[in-house]
Amino acid sequence: MAGTAASSPPASGSAPSATSPSSNGSLSIGVIIGISIGVFIGVIIASCVVLCLGCRRKRLKKRGSSRRGFVLPIRVNGVNSSTIMSDSVSSPPANVASKGNSWWGGQEKQLIPSSLGVTKFTYKELHKATSNFTALVGQGAFGPVYKAVLQSTGTTLAVKVLAEQSKQGDKEFQNEVMLLGRLHHRNLVNLVGYCEEKNQRILVYEYMHNGSLQQKLLDQNSEPLSWDQRVLIAQDISRGLEYLHEGATPPVVHRDIKSANILLDATMTARVADFGLSKATDSPNIVSGVKGTFGYVDPEYMSTNSFTEKSDVYSFGVLLFELITARNPQQGLLDYVHLAAMGMETKEDWAEIMDSRMSGNCNLEELGDMANIAYKCVGPMGARRPKMRAVAQNLCNLGKRRSKEQVIMPVMKQDLPPARSLPVGERSKPVRSKKDAGIPPLSPPRGYNQYDPGSDMV
Structure with a gap:
C-alpha cells in the first residue's frame, strides 16, 4: 500500500508534464498556420484589387490621351x-x-x-x-x-x-x-x-428665335415663307456646307442634312446644326453603318456603305426641293419631283411643283434655276453631282441677277411708261414688264447651264 501510495504521486504528477506541452504546441501551430493562410489569402485578394485598379487606370489614361488627339469632330439633333x-x-x-459612375465607385x-x-x-x-x-x-x-x-x-x-x-x-x-x-x-x-x-x-x-426650317415649311397654321426668304435660306445653307467641305481642315461631311437640322435665328439667317453623325474626310472610319434620316440619305451611300461630300450634296438637293414644295421627303417627295421632270420642256415648268400656299407669288425664272440645281444634286451617280462650291455659287447668282435688275431699272426710268401700283406678291415676278418697256433681257450668269438633268454643273 505504502509503495503504491508512494509511487502514485509521481505518476499523477508526470502526466501533466508529458501531455500539456504537446497539446499547447499543437494548438499554437494550428493558430499560426490558420493566421498565415488568412494573411496569404488576404494578400492575394489585395494584390488582385491593386492590379485591377492599375489596369483600369491605364485604360482610362489611354482613352483620355486618344481623345485629346481626336481631330475629327461631330454631332446630333433630329426630327423623330x-x-x-x-x-x-x-x-x-x-x-x-x-x-x-464606374462599378468601383470611382470618378465619373x-x-x-x-x-x-x-x-x-x-x-x-x-x-x-x-x-x-x-x-x-x-x-x-x-x-x-x-x-x-x-x-x-x-x-x-x-x-x-x-x-x-x-x-x-x-x-x-x-x-x-x-x-x-x-x-x-x-x-x-x-x-x-x-x-x-x-x-x-x-x-x-x-438660342434660335425662329426655330427649325422644318417647322416653318410644314406648319400649315403659320404664314408660308416668301420666295425671297426661301432663296436666302438656300444660299445660307449652301455657304455653311461649302465651309464644311472646303473651308474646314480637315474637311467634314455632315451626314444628316435635313430641314429639322436647319435653324433660323432672329434675322431668319439659316444655320446648319446637329453634328453628332458628322465625320472628317480623313477619318479611318470612312466606311461605317448607314446613318442619317430616311428620305435624305444618298442611295449610293446606302449601296456602298461609304460616304463622301457628294452624299451631303444629295441631301442638300432633297432639302432644296423641300424648300420649293413644302413637302415631306419621307412621303415620296422625289417621286413627285421625278414625275414632274418627265414632262419638263423649259425650266419655268418647274412652277407646277411650287408650294401651293404661295399662290404663284415667286420669281419663275429663279424658281426654275433653283429646281434645276436641286435636280443635278440628286443625280444617282455621286461623281456627276456638282460640288458644294459650285452649288453655292450658282445659288448666289440668283441674288446677283436680281441686284443687277434693280440697278438697271432706275437708269432706264425716263424711258419707262407711267408707274403703276403692283399687286401684292408681284414684286419678284419675272421681268415681262421690262420686255414691254424695251429693256434688253439680262444675259445669264457665267457658266450657267440650260436645263439638262444629265449634265454636270460648272
Whole structure:
C-alpha cells in the first residue's frame, strides 16, 4: 500500500508534464498556420484589387490621351427617332449606362478635354437657367431642348439634354462639342458650351428665335415663307456646307442634312446644326453603318456603305426641293419631283411643283434655276453631282441677277411708261414688264447651264 501510495504521486504528477506541452504546441501551430493562410489569402485578394485598379487606370489614361488627339469632330439633333435610319440598319449606339459612375465607385468619366477651350457649365447653373428644366421648347432624337436664361448675364440660350431613352449617346455628345469647338462660321450653329456632371450630357447653344426650317415649311397654321426668304435660306445653307467641305481642315461631311437640322435665328439667317453623325474626310472610319434620316440619305451611300461630300450634296438637293414644295421627303417627295421632270420642256415648268400656299407669288425664272440645281444634286451617280462650291455659287447668282435688275431699272426710268401700283406678291415676278418697256433681257450668269438633268454643273 505504502509503495503504491508512494509511487502514485509521481505518476499523477508526470502526466501533466508529458501531455500539456504537446497539446499547447499543437494548438499554437494550428493558430499560426490558420493566421498565415488568412494573411496569404488576404494578400492575394489585395494584390488582385491593386492590379485591377492599375489596369483600369491605364485604360482610362489611354482613352483620355486618344481623345485629346481626336481631330475629327461631330454631332446630333433630329426630327423623330423613328425616322433615323441607324435605328434599324446599323448597330445601336453605346449604352447610355456608360455615362454613369464606374462599378468601383470611382470618378465619373470625362469625355471632353479641358484643353479644348469650350465653356463648361455646371449642372446647378443650367438647372436654374431652365427653371428646373421646365421651359421645354422642343424634342429631338438626342433629347429635350429647353430655353434657358443665364442669371449672371441675362443671355438667352438653348439647352439640349441627352435623354436616357435616346438612341444617341456619349459618342454623339463628344463629336458635337469637339467639332463645333473648332469650326466657326456664320451659317453654322454656335455652340456656347456643355455640361458633363451628375451623369448628365448637356449641350448649350445660342438660342434660335425662329426655330427649325422644318417647322416653318410644314406648319400649315403659320404664314408660308416668301420666295425671297426661301432663296436666302438656300444660299445660307449652301455657304455653311461649302465651309464644311472646303473651308474646314480637315474637311467634314455632315451626314444628316435635313430641314429639322436647319435653324433660323432672329434675322431668319439659316444655320446648319446637329453634328453628332458628322465625320472628317480623313477619318479611318470612312466606311461605317448607314446613318442619317430616311428620305435624305444618298442611295449610293446606302449601296456602298461609304460616304463622301457628294452624299451631303444629295441631301442638300432633297432639302432644296423641300424648300420649293413644302413637302415631306419621307412621303415620296422625289417621286413627285421625278414625275414632274418627265414632262419638263423649259425650266419655268418647274412652277407646277411650287408650294401651293404661295399662290404663284415667286420669281419663275429663279424658281426654275433653283429646281434645276436641286435636280443635278440628286443625280444617282455621286461623281456627276456638282460640288458644294459650285452649288453655292450658282445659288448666289440668283441674288446677283436680281441686284443687277434693280440697278438697271432706275437708269432706264425716263424711258419707262407711267408707274403703276403692283399687286401684292408681284414684286419678284419675272421681268415681262421690262420686255414691254424695251429693256434688253439680262444675259445669264457665267457658266450657267440650260436645263439638262444629265449634265454636270460648272
